[in-house]
Amino acid sequence: MLAFIVRRLLSLIPVLLLITLAVFLLIHIVPGDAATYILSEGFATAEDVDKLRRELGLDQPIWVQYVRYLNGIARLNFGRSLYTRRPLLDEITARFPASVELALASIAIAVLIGLFAGMMAAVRHNTLWDRGITTSVLFGFSMPDFWLGLMLIFLFAVRLGWVPATGRGGVVHLILPALTLGIASSALIARMTRSSLLDTLRQDYVRTARAKGLDEHIVLFKHALKNSLIPTVTVVGLQFGTMLGRVVVTESVFAWPGIGRLLLDAINARDLPLIQGIVLVIATSFVLINLAVDILYSYLDPRIRYH
Incomplete structure (x- = not known):
């Protein structure tokens, strides 16, 4: 290892x-x-x-x-912003935690929705449940983040007044932007979970477990789901990495004070060193997240270590 x-x-x-x-x-x-x-x-x-x-x-x-x-x-010296004259590292580290917070909340929502939907679609294959979830997944892929964010603001913040539309404060401020990012990712996780679980349920050892008279819940959760989650782990990790890039638009829609909004502000101000620093941090974060996914994948499937 x-x-x-x-x-x-x-x-x-x-x-x-x-x-x-x-x-x-x-x-x-x-x-x-x-x-x-x-x-x-x-x-x-x-x-x-x-x-x-x-x-x-x-x-x-x-x-x-x-x-x-x-x-x-x-030497962790990225230079200084052209306009604020502050060190770039200070500018980025002041905003980075907000983006990580949003990404973590979004991936948690995506995993909860995606795993449940994927399992339901696989267990109830070729039923109305399966077709409904598959159609919902297609809609989840098709909706741009900025459009979904605006629709959520209009419905839950403007019309119903349940949650605030913008800003960062308590958990309630996190709900709408996290849902905006999480729904599209949950669609991909659901599709991968469904495909992987369907393949696992057709394996001989699952048939053997059923032939022994084991309860269907034990067959599903103990024998099938554990092995089928290995490719899903990869998708979850990659989605978490891409969220750090997708936050650029979402943070602007919800006035969320993260590096995505900072990047747009830097672009509007033509602050080239700050743009350079933010893009570098996002790209490096994506690479490091992929490394963590590879390590976790090798732990779940030891055969990977020998390739």
Whole structure:
């Protein structure tokens, strides 16, 4: 097990380097640079822009800038925001917990709904339950997060007044944004659970358990469900990782003070270093979540360790 974890950690090194390179190059492809944006609202001359560009090191070759960028990341120095002048790490860490809180609540809702719906569809295969759940899953995939969020606000906040529409405070503020993110993910989890459980229920050992006269609940929960959840674990982990990217739109709809809303604010303000830092944090988080899923998967299915 330890050797497997070490191999996976070593394989992350080139992936993380490629992420930093991609983020760095994408920002530098954008027309203009940090010096131009900093002085764009004043009456700066071309000489002023060139002077600031030299001070920021933007006149150096791009590979030199990239090496300096990597050196800063290694020391957890992401630079400073162009407009607030605060360290980027402080800006991001102040908002990151809110996004993690939203993602955790969303994945909890997705797992509860997805597992229950998938199990019901598999156990009642080819019945009205199965067709209804399958149709609901299709609708869950089809609804964009921003549209679903607006509909939930209109129904539960505006018309019924049960929960607040925006902001972050108590648990009630978390309900609507978590539902918005969780419903689409629950559809994918339900589909995977249904497919995997149907395949497991056709296995010989399940037939043997039924032939021995075991109660159907014991057959389902003790023999079938445990083995069928292995691929579902992978889907849950990947969905949790993608939620950190999907929060960008959802946080804007619900005025949730996370890194998604911070990213949109940075884009509107053309704060390139802050955009760079947020994208890097989201991408790195996704990679680390995938690593955790791989480790959990190898624990559930030891055969994975030897491939």
